[in-house]
Amino acid sequence: MASSNGNHTGATTIRIGSRESELALKQTHIVRDALQKAHPHLKFEIITMKTHGDKILNVALSKIGSKSLFTKELEIALEEKHVDIVVHSLKDLPTTLPEGMVIGAVCEREDPRDVVIMHPKHLEASLATLPKGSVIGTSSVRRAAQLKRKFPDLVFESVRGNLNTRLRKLEEGDTYHALILAAAGVMRMGWEDKISQYLEEDTCMYAVGQGALAVECREDDSNTVALLSPLGHLNTTVAVIAERALMCTLEGGCSAPVAVHTKVMPH
Numbered sequence: 001m002a003s004s005n006g007n008h009t010g011a012t013t014i015r016i017g018s019r020e021s022e023l024a025l026k027q028t029h030i031v032r033d034a035l036q037k038a039h040p041h042l043k044f045e046i047i048t049m050k051t052h053g054d055k056i057l058n059v060a061l062s063k064i065g066s067k068s069l070f071t072k073e074l075e076i077a078l079e080e081k082h083v084d085i086v087v088h089s090l091k092d093l094p095t096t097l098p099e100g101m102v103i104g105a106v107c108e109r110e111d112p113r114d115v116v117i118m119h120p121k122h123l124e125a126s127l128a129t130l131p132k133g134s135v136i137g138t139s140s141v142r143r144a145a146q147l148k149r150k151f152p153d154l155v156f157e158s159v160r161g162n163l164n165t166r167l168r169k170l171e172e173g174d175t176y177h178a179l180i181l182a183a184a185g186v187m188r189m190g191w192e193d194k195i196s197q198y199l200e201e202d203t204c205m206y207a208v209g210q211g212a213l214a215v216e217c218r219e220d221d222s223n224t225v226a227l228l229s230p231l232g233h234l235n236t237t238v239a240v241i242a243e244r245a246l247m248c249t250l251e252g253g254c255s256a257p258v259a260v261h262t263k264v265m266p267h
Contacts, residue, residue, distance in 0.1 A: 013043040017074045017083035020048035021162040026188045028087040038230040047083050049073050085217045090209030095248040102219040104228035109236040110184035112211035114204050116197040117179045126197050127151050134177035142257040143180045146204045184211035205259035208243040235264045
């Protein structure tokens with residue numbers, strides 16, 4: 001177990017907290033593999049758990065009204081020292097962390113854009129060419145708010161569930177003509193070949209922190225903070241600090257319709 005009172009040596013096992021969905025585990029494996037490469041003498045154990053947002057699947061995210069939908073249970077486990085670090089999609093992590101918690105590392109960002117996945121009957125279409133009244137599935141107020149302005153003839157309806165569930169609802173049913181999803185999640189699932197369209201910033205700007213993974217730990221656990229430092233990616237960290245500062249100023253949560261497009265420019 002990790003401790004701030006001694007060095008990580010010998011057969012120390014670092015316990016990593018993760019949501020239990022397939023995507024969450026793929027993301028946690030990315031972090032675990034990077035840590036294992038940086039610290040080959042350590043052992044890493046993944047401990048999975050369900051969060052509040054994982055359990056409520058029949059209500060749109062924007063109507064549940066919590067800023068910690070996908071993080072609270074992980075952070076409780078961290079506070080109670082059942083785990084040593086937790087892996088989050090940074091876009092799910094509130095801008096104000098619980099007392100005593102800190103982001104130990106922000107990993108290099110995957111493509112932050114949103115993408116369109118079409119129903120098999122509409123594979124040759126784009127959002128601009130879908131028939132009037134076509135139903136687009138998205139659980140994001142941010143996406144719907146932007147895309148309604150650009151495509152007023154389309155209908156945007158909530159679709160909940162993990163990525164596998166949402167894709168199944170699209171491909172096996174007739175409710176949705178297309179889904180809007182984060183490119184990063186689709187890519188980490190290995191579904192690049194299902195992407196019909198990438199949405200650029202003039203169509204749909206992305207969520208704060210989208211595409212980046214954050215590793216959270218206890219602030220007083222100095223050895224674990226040091227352990228995570230090789231994972232940090234400078235340009236990603238600079239970009240998401242700016243984005244999260246904007247979100248914090250606007251007092252938005254992870255379900256608020258705040259959208260960004262960020263570039264880190266050389267001096």
